[in-house]
Amino acid sequence: MFSKTVVENMAGGSWIRAMFELGNQLKAQYGTDKVYDFTLGNPDPEPPEAVLAQMEQLVRTPNIHKYMSNAGFEDVRGKIAAYMERESGVAFTAKEIIMVTGAAAGLSITLKALMNPGEEVIVLAPYFMEYNSYVGNQNGKVVPVKTLPDTFQPDIPAIEKAITANTKAIILNSPNNPSGAIYTEESLQALARVLDEAEKEFGHPVYVISDEPYVKIVYDGVKVPSVAKIFKNAITVNSFSKSLALPGERIGYIAVNPTIEDADTLVAAMVYCNRTLGFVNAPGLFQKVIADHLDEAAGLEAYKERRDLLYDILVDAGFSCMKPQGAFYLFAKCPMEDDSAFSQMAIKHNIILVGGSGFGYPGYFRLAYCVSYDTIRNSAQAFKDLYKEATGK
Amino acid sequence: MFSKTVVENMAGGSWIRAMFELGNQLKAQYGTDKVYDFTLGNPDPEPPEAVLAQMEQLVRTPNIHKYMSNAGFEDVRGKIAAYMERESGVAFTAKEIIMVTGAAAGLSITLKALMNPGEEVIVLAPYFMEYNSYVGNQNGKVVPVKTLPDTFQPDIPAIEKAITANTKAIILNSPNNPSGAIYTEESLQALARVLDEAEKEFGHPVYVISDEPYVKIVYDGVKVPSVAKIFKNAITVNSFSKSLALPGERIGYIAVNPTIEDADTLVAAMVYCNRTLGFVNAPGLFQKVIADHLDEAAGLEAYKERRDLLYDILVDAGFSCMKPQGAFYLFAKCPMEDDSAFSQMAIKHNIILVGGSGFGYPGYFRLAYCVSYDTIRNSAQAFKDLYKEATGK
Numbered sequence: 001m002f003s004k005t006v007v008e009n010m011a012g013g014s015w016i017r018a019m020f021e022l023g024n025q026l027k028a029q030y031g032t033d034k035v036y037d038f039t040l041g042n043p044d045p046e047p048p049e050a051v052l053a054q055m056e057q058l059v060r061t062p063n064i065h066k067y068m069s070n071a072g073f074e075d076v077r078g079k080i081a082a083y084m085e086r087e088s089g090v091a092f093t094a095k096e097i098i099m100v101t102g103a104a105a106g107l108s109i110t111l112k113a114l115m116n117p118g119e120e121v122i123v124l125a126p127y128f129m130e131y132n133s134y135v136g137n138q139n140g141k142v143v144p145v146k147t148l149p150d151t152f153q154p155d156i157p158a159i160e161k162a163i164t165a166n167t168k169a170i171i172l173n174s175p176n177n178p179s180g181a182i183y184t185e186e187s188l189q190a191l192a193r194v195l196d197e198a199e200k201e202f203g204h205p206v207y208v209i210s211d212e213p214y215v216k217i218v219y220d221g222v223k224v225p226s227v228a229k230i231f232k233n234a235i236t237v238n239s240f241s242k243s244l245a246l247p248g249e250r251i252g253y254i255a256v257n258p259t260i261e262d263a264d265t266l267v268a269a270m271v272y273c274n275r276t277l278g279f280v281n282a283p284g285l286f287q288k289v290i291a292d293h294l295d296e297a298a299g300l301e302a303y304k305e306r307r308d309l310l311y312d313i314l315v316d317a318g319f320s321c322m323k324p325q326g327a328f329y330l331f332a333k334c335p336m337e338d339d340s341a342f343s344q345m346a347i348k349h350n351i352i353l354v355g356g357s358g359f360g361y362p363g364y365f366r367l368a369y370c371v372s373y374d375t376i377r378n379s380a381q382a383f384k385d386l387y388k389e390a391t392g393k
Numbered sequence: 394m395f396s397k398t399v400v401e402n403m404a405g406g407s408w409i410r411a412m413f414e415l416g417n418q419l420k421a422q423y424g425t426d427k428v429y430d431f432t433l434g435n436p437d438p439e440p441p442e443a444v445l446a447q448m449e450q451l452v453r454t455p456n457i458h459k460y461m462s463n464a465g466f467e468d469v470r471g472k473i474a475a476y477m478e479r480e481s482g483v484a485f486t487a488k489e490i491i492m493v494t495g496a497a498a499g500l501s502i503t504l505k506a507l508m509n510p511g512e513e514v515i516v517l518a519p520y521f522m523e524y525n526s527y528v529g530n531q532n533g534k535v536v537p538v539k540t541l542p543d544t545f546q547p548d549i550p551a552i553e554k555a556i557t558a559n560t561k562a563i564i565l566n567s568p569n570n571p572s573g574a575i576y577t578e579e580s581l582q583a584l585a586r587v588l589d590e591a592e593k594e595f596g597h598p599v600y601v602i603s604d605e606p607y608v609k610i611v612y613d614g615v616k617v618p619s620v621a622k623i624f625k626n627a628i629t630v631n632s633f634s635k636s637l638a639l640p641g642e643r644i645g646y647i648a649v650n651p652t653i654e655d656a657d658t659l660v661a662a663m664v665y666c667n668r669t670l671g672f673v674n675a676p677g678l679f680q681k682v683i684a685d686h687l688d689e690a691a692g693l694e695a696y697k698e699r700r701d702l703l704y705d706i707l708v709d710a711g712f713s714c715m716k717p718q719g720a721f722y723l724f725a726k727c728p729m730e731d732d733s734a735f736s737q738m739a740i741k742h743n744i745i746l747v748g749g750s751g752f753g754y755p756g757y758f759r760l761a762y763c764v765s766y767d768t769i770r771n772s773a774q775a776f777k778d779l780y781k782e783a784t785g786k
Binding site for chain 2: 001002003004005006007009010017040042043044046047052055056059060062064065066067068070101102104105106107108109112113114115116130133134136137138204205245246247248249250261262265266268269272273275276277278279280281282283284285286
């Protein structure tokens with residue numbers, strides 16, 4: 001009676017959300033401090049004080065709650081253009097910026113504006129599986145290409161092999177969810193050369209959609225290379241869910257490189273899709289709220305402490321994993337072949353995690369460490385016990 | 394290079410937005426007080442004082458800006474369920490309520506959850522043309538059926554004739570944009586009988602999607618009949634854009650009648666679509682803001698004064714029109730056959746309006762009277778001159 005596609009697809013559901021619901025059940029059963037729930041990337045700090053103060057202060061600004069242009073407030077777009085230019089050296093102006101209802105909206109809008117049915121989008125595994133839905137909504141095809149084991153850097157020859165005449169775009173997500181890797185300047189430059197070659201061979205661009213919600217969540221002074229600078233056909237999608245701890249408010253933007261051929265038409269198509277997909281415009285108050293906080297990184301110090309602690313606990317327990325360079329996820333090697341069986345085993349130790357199969361990269365598991373320091377510290381023995389049970393050692 | 398469908402469709406664009414842009418140009422040229430811009434349904438009052446005060450007060454509520462369930466905050470959904478039960482007598486509970494990013498999002502999500510490619514949705518003209526996009530996104534077909542001239546009430550025999558085995562739903566919008574009509578209890582009961590017959594004949598329900606953003610903007614003590622009460626297969630979509638003057642903040646809800654067969658599956662499908670279309674969840678702060686203001690109608694008195702004034706001015710100038718019963722639009726008969734030529738003629742008199750063709754109902758024109766009382770008063774002579782030029786009288 002309802003949409004066949006939706007009813008079929010929702011049976012697959014979201015692994016992350018399913019584990020999150022299970023975590024809540026266990027907490028009700030055993031008590032919150034006895035359950036080590038590493039499932040959901042829900043930033044645990046409150047937004048920075050300056051951001052909260054600005055919300056209060058902006059509430060009574062005349063016209064702030066009314067309809068504005070579908071692309072968003074002009075002054076906010078101007079500030080983001082200036083920020084993007086500062087970060088990339090590319091001459092962005094307000095007209096290349098579209099305010100959107102979070103990065104998920106930005107990706108949906110971008111893919112609808114770009115894609116024709118049957119076209120392909122390359123994603124680099126491990127990856128956020130929601131990309132499958134956004135591409136599927138346009139009757140497109142996701143082509144996953146695995147990143148290199150251990151470093152999770154792009155596998156350039158594998159990407160080159162995956163590109164066809166039907167390739168419309170590649171989605172990059174660095175700092176990466178779930179691996180915590182930051183793609184290096186060298187990797188990205190090599191990818192740019194491959195895409196230039198493909199453009200010559202197939203006669204049309206391969207767009208680079210850079211999903212960057214974690215760009216401010218970076219450790220050890222590592223610099224995230226600017227995708228907008230490296231790729232002439234870059235479309236940057238960003239949100240303030242992580243950097244300002246505002247995930248429930250749905251605020252972000254799209255920045256279309258002015259170096260894209262017919263960039264004006266693409267922007268107009270995106271604004272049209274923003275309207276006709278039913279987003280209409282990004283929430284007015286939060287557009288204004290974020291405009292003066294583009295460089296902040298809420299809770300960065302706390303995330304770093306937790307990363308260090310969790311990494312040490314895992315290594316100490318016997319697990320093998322890369323130390324994350326950014327975001328707030330740790331992607332460790334599963335000591336059993338079947339990561340789904342492993343996540344079930346973890347539940348017995350009151351650890352809730354998401355298997356790598358949930359990110360198109362079996363044999364690993366993800367821990368979201370945007371949880372309290374105490375939760376991580378208290379989980380040490382459970383991880384030791386889990387490792388012993390899984391390996392028999 | 395981009396989506397062919399999008400690039401083609403956006404060439405058609407939005408009549409309303411196009412006239413809105415033109416209005417801004419004229420204002421820059423002649424001065425704001427010399428241009429009578431009746432194009433956009435952008436509520437001109439600020440939100441009620443109590444709503445603004447609540448925003449300020451809620452800003453520092455712990456966890457209010459974080460991810461919540463994709464369906465929205467449980468307490469807010471409970472309050473809306475109680476409100477819906479009070480209005481309809483139907484036993485709604487929180488689990489039938491989904492918080493969404495405005496009514497446009499609610500319609501997009503509803504149609505995606507319901508429709509299979511090629512299925513049909515009946516809309517009653519005059520109607521908000523954006524419905525074409527929302528249905529088109531699902532590769533569905535819009536079947537417009539004209540309401541009766543003069544009263545703009547549903548033409549029941551015509552609807553009966555338009556229903557086929559492929560009819561998935563009918564969209565109702567009462568109080569209506571653009572006509573200002575409120576569909577009567579009698580009309581709706583007759584429609585319910587027709588839909589019951591169709592369900593028997595075709596073996597599946599025809600869902601009633603009730604788009605109700607104007608349900609609180611009602612004049613002269615007229616009561617809006619409850620669609621959720623009259624139709625067992627009702628899906629109510631509402632927003633606070635008009636009732637609380639918050640259109641830029643994108644906050645609304647879907648209420649699925651518990652009397653729908655497999656209502657639980659439909660709700661789950663909608664929550665899934667909320668996530669996978671990229672909405673994720675309705676903005677957290679505004680979910681909490683609206684929860685205690687479900688019965689307010691911002692600016693109602695002022696709208697009524699403006700309706701009365703504009704109606705008198707039009708009739709005095711010679712135009713023929715129905716006095717609107719709700720919403721803030723007046724839909725008058727065009728004194729020339731070609732409403733597009735008429736809207737061009739109006740521009741010469743500094744009047745910006747939208748022709749009925751922009752609502753699938755040629756030969757009429759719409760005036761949005763959510764503009765200042767002075768703008769309306771000052772437009773009197775211009776309407777007289779326009780009528781004279783159009784009729785030669």
